[in-house]
Amino acid sequence: MDEREQLLECARQSNSAIKELADCENKYLKLFEKETKFKKREGWVWLGMILCPLLVLGAIIFIITGKEPSAKTLGTDLTMCVVLGGIGAFCIWRFMTHLKRKNELAEASAKVDRAQDNPALSWIPPKYRITTYIGKIIEYLQNMRAKTLQEAINLLETEIHQATMENLAAIGAINGSGY
Secondary structure (H helix, E strand, O other): OOHHHHHHHHHHHOHHHHHHHHHHHHHHHHHHHHHHHHHHHHHHHHHHHHHHHHHHHHHHHHHHHHOOOOHHHHHHHHHHHHHHHHHHHHHHHHHHHHHHHHHHHHHHHHHHHHHHOOHHHOOOOHHHOOHHHHHHHHHHHHOOOOOOHHHHHHHHHHHHHHHHHHHHHHHHHHHOOOO
8 A cells, every 4th residue: 555545544534533623613714704794893882882871871960960851851861861871782782792702712713723633633744734725635645646745735835825826916916016
């Protein structure tokens, strides 16, 4: 049995570890995407958390000390307090959700690390224990583009470099720099 066949056998034996790693990576990426969306609006959430309670407090103080409440203004003032309080509560709820998601993201990252450290994946260097890289390495071995792990990794690095250069060229074309 040559090295290529041994590597393919290792890949077959580590199928469950690869699937577990893929599941962990997918969960992490979903949480990361949600966190990225939140980060775009984080400033507004902070502003709401600070301003809305202050506005509600100011409205309550105005109602109590500013003038005698009449039937006309009391309803409007209370409505304003309720609306601003609701906005403040919503902002606080969003921030608490963000904190919960940050903890979930840290846990998901730790699970990815544990899945990458699975002994079934020891046939692959740690740098390449990412499901897309593992899939490419297995594909190179199956299609006989590589006979050894080193050849497969060299092909992978070449493709990564080529994709990087193509992306930089596309960005340069968009920006007009002609990179």
